[in-house]
Amino acid sequence: MTVPAKVFLNWLDEVAGGASHAAVCRAAGIKRSTLAQQLVRGRVTMATVAAVSRSLHLPVVASIARFPQYQDLAAGGRAPTEAELLSQISDMDLLREILNRSAAVEAGSPAAQTMLSPVPHRASVRTWLDAVDPSELRQMVAREAGIAPQNLSAQITANRLTPELAITSAQLAGVGLTNGLVATGFLTPAEAGWRPGSRTAVLRRTTNSSLVSLAAERLEALGRTLRRTEQDSAAAQTVWENLG
Structure with a gap:
């Protein structure tokens, strides 16, 4: 899940009140270099949007739904069965x-x-x-x-x-x-x-x-999962024994 960097920056300016990227990253627990790399690539992950939203005490789903490609997310929320x-x-x-x-x-x-x-x-x-x-x-x-x-x-x-x-x-x-x-x-x-x-x-x-x-x-x-794990472990052990 990503959004265009330009759209993210517009949203960030709106919700963060002009705070610097360094300040936003510190508050959200994101490495400054991580955000910088995403901006350079032109795509920002929804994990970043979620982290920023939490740091600003904004509803995460509503924040993600602000982006056009995910606008159905909030409306599509229903109680779990x-x-x-x-x-x-x-x-x-x-x-x-x-x-x-x-x-x-x-x-x-x-x-x-x-x-x-x-x-x-x-x-x-x-x-x-x-x-x-x-x-x-x-x-x-x-x-x-x-x-x-x-x-x-x-x-x-x-x-x-x-x-x-x-x-x-x-x-x-x-x-x-x-x-x-x-x-x-x-x-x-x-x-x-x-x-x-x-x-x-x-x-x-x-x-x-x-x-x-x-x-x-x-x-x-x-x-079933444990059996597969045990079989894989046994196969790996056999390989090491043959190599030895």
Whole structure:
């Protein structure tokens, strides 16, 4: 996600009150050289726009929507579905909730409330895509964005997704355009307009059977990832042994 440098500078003059670039960078936690390189190339990233907006206490989504190519971002924001909210609860937190409920049944007392880890978690991109996938979403995103499916898969495996791909995924899935940006960590839940405590609320409403099924799916996916990692490690070890 980038905007023309000239458009960015016009916006910066408007919101920063004529502050120097050095002052803006210090406040936003951006290296002066990073901004300078972006201006020289003529394209400024949305990460820079977001950082400047946060430093000036401006709403990030509204700031990004000021740029013509992203003007639909604010209007396209919608509350996350229950599936999306659950997707942004980590595997460990799901398991803690199951254990808390089991312990409460044995003790005959109310279940302790699980304190949820921050978003994103270590597989938040994959779990979000799984939650919003109408059918073959990954293939649709790759075709729409004009990238190789294996390149998209590599990003997902690394728990990364460019903002452009996150927005494209949301558009194709028919969900709020900012929700994928939360899953990638580009936006916080609050910046995307998620209600405070919404993840906890949906977790508490989830039935025991649904919770166990979801945890089982997550563990199976984790098992596949671990098997691939172990196979790659074993293959690399074999290569080193042969070279030795």
